[in-house]
Amino acid sequence: MRPSDNKTTQFEPKIVAFCCNWCSYPAADGAGVARLQYPTNIRIVRVMCGGRVTPAFVLKAFELGADGVLVATCHFEDCHYMFGARKAADVHKITEKLTEMLGIEKERLKLDWISSAEASKFARVAQEFTDTIRKLGPSQIRKKTLDNLKAEKTHD
């Protein structure tokens, strides 16, 4: 069932997942091939390496209305670029500090390590993360956008 078909008032969050080309993206692919179910709230952006995900990426996602952001990379030992996953973890610390300072709940941002063989882990992480965000409700920033949209519509 697509989220839009759900007539109940359940909140359907928008989640952006940055997945690295060598591990997490194939894991998501594998989950699809194996017909593992995971929520459709996750929108995947494929990046060549988790280390490429700078604070700017994550913040931009929040600015444009994401309720949660997941950064998924290789495990440290099997990073395709040797140092990329470690870099992702380092950069993630900075991003965490920035989002916390902005007042975005820290649960809305998650870093995880999913190898290309761990399709079931991808499905599990996606499910758990979506559940967490659903409990948290819409992000403050998204709320504003929605309110603005409503206000604009009534104004028309």
Add this chain to the structure above:
Amino acid sequence: MISNISAAIKASRAYLCMECGKCTGSCPVSRFNHGYSPRVLVNKAIRSDDLDLLKDKNIWACLTCKLCDERCPAGIEYIDLTLATRLEAQKIGEEAMCSHGGAAQTLMRIMTSPDLEQKRMAWIDDELKTAESGDVLYFVGCLPYFDTLFSDIEVNTLKAAKASIKILNHLGITPVVLPQERCCGHDLLWGGDFENFKKLAEHNINEIKQSGVKKIIFSCPEGYRTFKVDYPKYFGFNIEVAHITEIISDAISNEQIRLKNFNKVVTFQDPCRLGRHLGIYDEPRNAIAAVPDIKFNEMTRNKNRAICCGVSAWMNCSTYSKSIQLARLKEAKETEADLFVLSCPKCEIHFNCAMKDERAGKESKIETVQLVTFIADLIEETDK
């Protein structure tokens, strides 16, 4: 012709351009980026089709440091024309190349959300006295964000904020610090995004009016300029503002501050916003001169001739910016100074970043310090 551009041409007197090229000759960007010329842009604005001007990538390369305005024999206000051009260009979807993946701009745009509950006060420790209400407000600006975002170049711009509060405390003032203040919007304005600048400004003005303060003190020259010039211009803001160097200078002449001696050579960088934009040249020099035993050497290009730190509003940082910064650092080093005194957090970030560049040799490595931090560390505590 777009009416805003023609109005800006009139207001900035760009039509008086006699094509002497002094602007391009003195522009710190043109010195290294030979494709950029203020003169060409002024001519484009006057003579050619608007789209030709608005789509020109060079309109974003200007540092708005005002050096050309200072030199222009016709008295053209080039940066005002640049601002008007950028505001129009943004409307047709043109934008600058934002440095750091646009992280700084994104932070500011996120801050336009009214519901945001920021947690930005963690840096205020027990030694600093702040109040929840009072007459004097200290406006921190984006410093907590900068320190985190640029933790890889190990800058500590918050030291200046701590020092400012320490000095104010020393003078018997317990400043108010607003937990929900937003970015002043300076960088969005100069990047042409008026809509979000307005949202930030309205939020700040509202917060300030609610707090009931009568005076606002800044340590960041950009925030100071925005509150002193732009907020009154666009939103009729009318609360008294002051820069911390002015407060220090006054306190020194009133003998409220006594300083310890400092036996080294220093030099000072005039930030463009504080210097050419607002004409504050003597106050920081008074503060430095008041330190016993100090030797102060001016750089060759100082006061209204000072060269900017190479990037403005987090746009178009490039090898040209690095060249400007390294040349300026070299100039500072040539004064034989041990310490390079700055008074803008962005100068601190940009110069420290340039020193980490692989092109930076020994001739352009010098220790930097913010003027407020420098003075706050030299205050004799026993004297009250």
